[in-house]
Amino acid sequence: VNPANTSRTCSRCGHCAAENRVSQAVFRCTACGHAAHADVNAARNILRAGLALRRAAQAA
Numbered sequence: 001v002n003p004a005n006t007s008r009t010c011s012r013c014g015h016c017a018a019e020n021r022v023s024q025a026v027f028r029c030t031a032c033g034h035a036a037h038a039d040v041n042a043a044r045n046i047l048r049a050g051l052a053l054r055r056a057a058q059a060a
């Protein structure tokens with residue numbers, strides 16, 4: 001899975017903005033207010049992207 005942008009994309013609403021990344025450790029979405037540890041948020045996005053790829057592969 002390509003991890004590009006996962007660290008600045010909201011795992012709740014999908015909003016992607018550099019401003020979401022408050023610091024190296026803290027993520028806070030400027031759209032919905034969702035706040036989480038930056039690594040946890042990125043991991044959720046990577047997981048979702050991986051599952052989507054797997055579903056696509058199974059359907060093919």
Ligand SMILES: [Zn+2]
Nearest residue numbers: 010013029032
């Ligand atoms: Zn959000």
